[in-house]
Amino acid sequence: MMRLQKSFYLQSDVVDVAKQLIGKLLVSKIGGTVTKGIISETEAYNGIKDKACHAFNNKRTNRTEVMFHEGGKCYLYLCYGVHTLFNIVVSEKDTPNAVLIRSLIPFEGIVFMKERRGLSVNENKLCSGPGNLSKAMGFHYSQSGLSLLENDIFIEDNGIIIEDQHIEVSKRIGVEYAKEHADLPYRFVLKPYFCDQLKKKYSNGPLSDRIS
DNA sequence: CGGCCGATCCACT
DNA sequence: GTGGATCGGCCGA
Secondary structure (H helix, E strand, O other): OEEOOHHHHOOOOHHHHHHHHOOOEEEEEEOOEEEEEEEEEEEEEEHHHOOOOOOHHHOOOOOHHHHHOOOOEEEEEEEOOOEEEEEEEEOOOOOOEEEEEEEEEEEEOHHHHHHHHOOOOOHHHOOEOHHHHHHHHOOOHHHOOOEOOOOOEEEEEOOOOOOHHHEEEEOOOOOHHHHHHOOOOOEEEEOHHHHHHHHHHHHOOOHHHOOO
16 A cells, blocks of 8 residues: 555646546544545546636635645635535646545544544445545645645555446536536546445455456 | 625435 | 525625
């Protein structure tokens, strides 16, 4: 298990990065607890030309500034006054691309996720939805700007390659206001039948047996 | 300042 | 399927 390195985040094609992130592990070590989830849903936000992107038209504010930084940091913000949404900043400095993580398969530290979400939540849905996964993982928008290369929030790579046939591509959620950009195929979802298989790949056997 | 709005979620019908 | 919660960010005056 290796922490994803800088070269991964510096890629220029944020849509492809969103696809590559499917199946990787998102890790948090917050408040003395470790929680991990397998990334199962992402969306790409394609910089200054994308009307759904906060940095559309080169809009630079205190909130969006981190999107203009070099790839490899997290961009967190408060949505609807209630939910923290977790994004990964991608590409070179001054190219404000980002990937929103929308769903995880809970993998490790599930007891802590339950504490954060409430004991009544269905175990399989602890990290379903961008606001919910932030709550389960212990993310807060005050952590925006942290580097994923040297802190306690990061992505683990494990060598597992997810074939395209296991990934559903669709338009992004909740961005109707982006008009002609609302229907772009920038959302990637791991097909449900494959979620269980992938979780088993992570749980069983040596790495050499887990390459799919 | 004041007002509007949002990359959501949940309870309720 | 619908509507209310809830509040920081953003913009215009």
